[in-house]
Amino acid sequence: MRIAVDAMGGDNAPSEIVKGCVKAAREFSDVTLVLYGKEDLIREGLDESLTNIEIVHTDEKILSEDDPVRSIRRKKEASMVKAALSVKNGENHALFSAGNTGALLAAGTLLIGRMKGVDRPGLLGTFPSLSDKRSVFHMIDLGANADSKPLNINQYATLGTQYARHVHGIEFPTVGLLNNGTEENKGSLLTKEAYQLLKDNKEISFVGNVEARELLNGVADVVVTDGFTGNAVLKTIEGTALSMMTVLKNSIYNNGVKAKVGGLLLKDSLKGMKDLLDYSKYGGAVLFGVKAPVIKTHGSATAEPVYHTIRQIREMLDSKLLEELITYFEHAEN
Amino acid sequence: MRIAVDAMGGDNAPSEIVKGCVKAAREFSDVTLVLYGKEDLIREGLDESLTNIEIVHTDEKILSEDDPVRSIRRKKEASMVKAALSVKNGENHALFSAGNTGALLAAGTLLIGRMKGVDRPGLLGTFPSLSDKRSVFHMIDLGANADSKPLNINQYATLGTQYARHVHGIEFPTVGLLNNGTEENKGSLLTKEAYQLLKDNKEISFVGNVEARELLNGVADVVVTDGFTGNAVLKTIEGTALSMMTVLKNSIYNNGVKAKVGGLLLKDSLKGMKDLLDYSKYGGAVLFGVKAPVIKTHGSATAEPVYHTIRQIREMLDSKLLEELITYFEHAEN
Numbered sequence: 294m295r296i297a298v299d300a301m302g303g304d305n306a307p308s309e310i311v312k313g314c315v316k317a318a319r320e321f322s323d324v325t326l327v328l329y330g331k332e333d334l335i336r337e338g339l340d341e342s343l344t345n346i347e348i349v350h351t352d353e354k355i356l357s358e359d360d361p362v363r364s365i366r367r368k369k370e371a372s373m374v375k376a377a378l379s380v381k382n383g384e385n386h387a388l389f390s391a392g393n394t395g396a397l398l399a400a401g402t403l404l405i406g407r408m409k410g411v412d413r414p415g416l417l418g419t420f421p422s423l424s425d426k427r428s429v430f431h432m433i434d435l436g437a438n439a440d441s442k443p444l445n446i447n448q449y450a451t452l453g454t455q456y457a458r459h460v461h462g463i464e465f466p467t468v469g470l471l472n473n474g475t476e477e478n479k480g481s482l483l484t485k486e487a488y489q490l491l492k493d494n495k496e497i498s499f500v501g502n503v504e505a506r507e508l509l510n511g512v513a514d515v516v517v518t519d520g521f522t523g524n525a526v527l528k529t530i531e532g533t534a535l536s537m538m539t540v541l542k543n544s545i546y547n548n549g550v551k552a553k554v555g556g557l558l559l560k561d562s563l564k565g566m567k568d569l570l571d572y573s574k575y576g577g578a579v580l581f582g583v584k585a586p587v588i589k590t591h592g593s594a595t596a597e598p599v600y601h602t603i604r605q606i607r608e609m610l611d612s613k614l615l616e617e618l619i620t621y622f623e624h625a626e627n
Numbered sequence: 628m629r630i631a632v633d634a635m636g637g638d639n640a641p642s643e644i645v646k647g648c649v650k651a652a653r654e655f656s657d658v659t660l661v662l663y664g665k666e667d668l669i670r671e672g673l674d675e676s677l678t679n680i681e682i683v684h685t686d687e688k689i690l691s692e693d694d695p696v697r698s699i700r701r702k703k704e705a706s707m708v709k710a711a712l713s714v715k716n717g718e719n720h721a722l723f724s725a726g727n728t729g730a731l732l733a734a735g736t737l738l739i740g741r742m743k744g745v746d747r748p749g750l751l752g753t754f755p756s757l758s759d760k761r762s763v764f765h766m767i768d769l770g771a772n773a774d775s776k777p778l779n780i781n782q783y784a785t786l787g788t789q790y791a792r793h794v795h796g797i798e799f800p801t802v803g804l805l806n807n808g809t810e811e812n813k814g815s816l817l818t819k820e821a822y823q824l825l826k827d828n829k830e831i832s833f834v835g836n837v838e839a840r841e842l843l844n845g846v847a848d849v850v851v852t853d854g855f856t857g858n859a860v861l862k863t864i865e866g867t868a869l870s871m872m873t874v875l876k877n878s879i880y881n882n883g884v885k886a887k888v889g890g891l892l893l894k895d896s897l898k899g900m901k902d903l904l905d906y907s908k909y910g911g912a913v914l915f916g917v918k919a920p921v922i923k924t925h926g927s928a929t930a931e932p933v934y935h936t937i938r939q940i941r942e943m944l945d946s947k948l949l950e951e952l953i954t955y956f957e958h959a960e961n
Binding site for chain 2: 440484539
């Protein structure tokens with residue numbers, strides 16, 4: 294399998310991207326990584342003995358502040374665009390980038406193209422769960438769309454179910470609808486209508502409404518929501534976790550010797566807390582509903598998250614998940 | 628000033644409600660608290676020497692699982708309903724409850740009534756901010772409405788501005804619109820349209836879009852959002868904070884003696900972190916846009932939050948905030 298890597302996307306590109314790719318290439322001999330970007334910069338971090346890393350030189354790149362759709366259309370020599378086109382053309386099988394999220398969504402949708410039958414691709418992410426029942430849950434849509442329809446949310450449920458099944462090995466994953474209350478009659482016009490579609494969706498195990506307060510307690514394997522709410526929830530989790538770590542650190546440093554010694558003794562525990570919300574070990578966010586795996590990692594990703602994401606893409610390709618989805622949606626009536 | 632208190636609402640009613648009221652009545656001699664509920668139960672916790680606490684006996688109460696609108700209409704003898712009617716009739720000036728949130732919203736809107744010119748009352752809450760610039764921020768709507776319109780969001784901005792000004796003494800509070808990106812062109816159909824109204828609203832200092840990740844960093848004094856998103860964000864903050872505390876506690880208890888000693892030494896710091904997200908010291912959530920202050924505290928509230936909420940209501944009444952808002956909205960063109 295061949296994975297096209299945008300080596301120039303992200304805050305630490307290309308050095309950390311290359312480092313993560315080298316680690317993955319060493320471990321997975323069945324994967325060929327094709328790195329798109331400035332050849333001389335990429336070569337600096339490369340292990341030349343690896344035969345499963347290739348380089349395609351490009352001079353241009355998409356910046357984080359570039360307008361997504363315009364940059365995809367105009368910067369035809371950009372590393373992300375050339376990598377996306379290689380997937381469209383069948384030279385490579387999946388696209389990976391840590392760069393401009395909007396541009397990657399546009400590249401996935403406009404260059405690689407939607408699966409037939411999927412109206413709006415959604416962004417799926419994997420998060421830790423504190424429940425004994427499950428160690429992770431998946432949430433979709435994290436913000437590929439600002440305005441989702443009930444039909445879109447129902448399709449996210451099918452996509453999320455297949456992801457949990459094929460990539461995380463859960464045969465009958467449960468699906469919850471993020472809502473403002475657990476009772477069936479709760480919700481906005483959007484979620485009430487989505488609820489009815491989900492109830493009738495025979496491809497999924499729908500468990501009803503779930504509330505944001507319970508997300509990290511692992512109320513369901515897959516949580517579906519519109520892209521606007523999903524984006525707000527994702528960013529609230531990140532912001533709250535960061536704020537709490539900041540408060541804790543400040544109070545350790547400003548409360549005298551006793552607190553400092555306590556902090557030292559607790560170092561491992563505090564690291565555990567930080568790790569809880571470092572979900573990069575589960576890989577990146579999947580733009581789901583396009584014809585090939587398109588995966589985004591955090592712009593600040595270092596070699597380790599890059600490596601985990603390559604591993605995740607390999608699992609996706611290995612599982613034939615997308616082939617199954619393409620067949621399913623081709624025959625589904627929506 | 629006279630505050631009607633639903634003494635039977637909440638998990639710890641009536642004992643903790645009464646305890647909080649006794650504390651408030653002792654401190655604020657200009658406030659009379661009128662407690663609605665079972666007289667014998669209320670008397671158990673009362674300090675009989677206080678002349679500024681009155682009791683109105685009621686046998687019925689609204690349960691947390693009751694349907695909001697139906698229970699308000701049918702349980703005419705319930706403590707919450709009788710307390711709300713006393714405000715409608717002008718016997719009392721504000722309504723306080725820790726009970727069924729939906730029922731309280733219905734009581735406020737249907738029994739006390741909307742201010743002329745406010746289409747949909749919104750729920751406003753006050754949260755801590757880690758910024759040097761401001762110690763708190765206010766967010767509205769936290770979920771009074773499942774489907775907000777651009778017009779509603781614009782009215783929340785005016786309401787929130789007046790609250791920050793009159794109750795927190797900030798002359799020109801900044802207002803941010805919760806959105807999925809900071810650029811003006813970002814957002815859903817709803818937030819894009821709300822943005823344009825907010826830009827033209829002369830009553831507020833609009834600072835543009837703000838993201839959920841930055842909320843606790845205090846990006847604005849007032850953050851406006853539709854009730855569905857606001858509810859999801861509120862519950863995500865609570866859920867993430869609780870999960871992190873759980874992980875930290877577990878790792879202190881399960882990592883041997885070293886971690887346990889560290890935990891003891893850090894006790895004060897950990898308490899500080901817990902306090903950060905205990906925003907009950909700022910009072911309860913205000914149902915804003917009805918003719919009198921209607922305030923909800925957490926169902927699990929103990930005496931201390933009850934006391935803080937009485938203090939908050941006193942400040943609201945003292946500031947003549949609602950009179951000003953009523954005059955403003957009567958004359959505003961929407």
